[in-house]
Amino acid sequence: MTAKIIDGVAVAKKIRDDCRGRVQRIVAQSGTRPGLAVIIVGSDPASQIYVRNKIRACANVGIESLRFDYPADVNQDAVIDRITRLNDDPAVHGILVQLPLPPSFDMARILHSISADKDVDGFHLYNVGGLVVGGTVFPPCTPYGVLKLLEHEHIALEGRNVVVVGASNIVGKPMALMLMQHEATVSICHAKTRDLAQFTILADILVVAAGYPNLIQPEMVRTGAVVIDVGINRLGDGRLVGDVNFDGVAAKASYITPVPGGVGPMTVSMLLVNTITSCERWQQQTFVPIFSKFPARVTK
Ligand code: NAD
Numbered sequence: 001m002t003a004k005i006i007d008g009v010a011v012a013k014k015i016r017d018d019c020r021g022r023v024q025r026i027v028a029q030s031g032t033r034p035g036l037a038v039i040i041v042g043s044d045p046a047s048q049i050y051v052r053n054k055i056r057a058c059a060n061v062g063i064e065s066l067r068f069d070y071p072a073d074v075n076q077d078a079v080i081d082r083i084t085r086l087n088d089d090p091a092v093h094g095i096l097v098q099l100p101l102p103p104s105f106d107m108a109r110i111l112h113s114i115s116a117d118k119d120v121d122g123f124h125l126y127n128v129g130g131l132v133v134g135g136t137v138f139p140p141c142t143p144y145g146v147l148k149l150l151e152h153e154h155i156a157l158e159g160r161n162v163v164v165v166g167a168s169n170i171v172g173k174p175m176a177l178m179l180m181q182h183e184a185t186v187s188i189c190h191a192k193t194r195d196l197a198q199f200t201i202l203a204d205i206l207v208v209a210a211g212y213p214n215l216i217q218p219e220m221v222r223t224g225a226v227v228i229d230v231g232i233n234r235l236g237d238g239r240l241v242g243d244v245n246f247d248g249v250a251a252k253a254s255y256i257t258p259v260p261g262g263v264g265p266m267t268v269s270m271l272l273v274n275t276i277t278s279c280e281r282w283q284q285q286t287f288v289p290i291f292s293k294f295p296a297r298v299t300k
Helices: 008-030 045-061 076-087 107-112 125-133 141-152 172-181 196-200 246-250 264-284
Strands: 035-041 064-070 094-097 161-165 185-189 205-208 226-229
Touching: 008 045, 008 141, 008 264, 035 045, 035 076, 035 264, 045 064, 045 264, 064 076, 076 094, 076 107, 094 264, 125 172, 141 172, 141 226, 141 264, 161 172, 161 196, 172 185, 172 205, 185 196
Parallel strands: 035 064, 035 094, 161 185, 161 205, 205 226
Antiparallel strands: none
16 A cells, blocks of 8 residues: 555645635725734744744735744743733734743743633633633644644544544644544553554554654554654754654555645644634624633732
8 A cells, every 4th residue: 555645735725725715805894904913032943934934824815914023031021911912902813922932931821811812823721621622712723734634635533543642732632632522532642651553553543743753663553544744853964854754654554644745834824724713703703702811910
């Protein structure tokens, strides 16, 4: 068997074309243009590239973007003050804080100061809770992108055995919860899992987000499995690879995502989708029903 390579670039392009149409409709109907505020603290080179790509993607579909740069030694209260003002700014429909933050920052406090109504990264507790009980307003972008890739390929989830390797708050855990919402049978593995292969070999669908090159070898994958590689690793020679031994596993799987060109382009596209959805909600006045702001100054 040779796997079909899932073309994330092509799927992401379709989603962006759709985004452009939605933006045009919003502007025509209300005169409002969706707006995304991006906050970056420090000068981490990878974060600078990610932010630049997000801003470029916004421009590409007609979303207005605002960028706020802070030095790594900024007082975090200044960042929270900025977020509070953006929460109240009617021209801003999405707010994201680029991660990672400098170690001196209380990441939870920063993320929870973003209004749940503008939390387009989906990291606010309200939106995380929505993943558990259903009805999430803003699904986190990377797992949302994985679901869209599976949907695009008409890969059914109901009743399938799905193994998620990686249990971070940003990728692995929300991925597992979203797959459960689709009635898959989900196992979650992480760095402390003993004998990873005994789990991965059972997967109809294997989603890998560990950040560990060549973690998944062909003998760990069932013949005909769908393999989604979320990992992004920069090798010593400058090459970008995922977590899966691509050539070996592609010879055995039914579907596989490449790195680069698989999940990566989807993540930014889903950020655009969430920002536009947020703008549409503000237009229709369909806000988060319980509370719109988590208290910014929670005591630790
Ligand atoms: P993280 O470091 O926060 O979490 C990694 C998870 O993998 C942890 O739960 C850890 O226990 C687990 N893990 C680590 N080594 C393992 C091993 N040997 N066996 C089993 N589990 C192991 O990372 P993250 O933010 O979740 O990102 C994971 C990977 O996905 C990274 O390579 C990152 O660059 C990539 N990523 C890609 C996108 C994208 O858009 N494609 C978005 C976010 C993250």
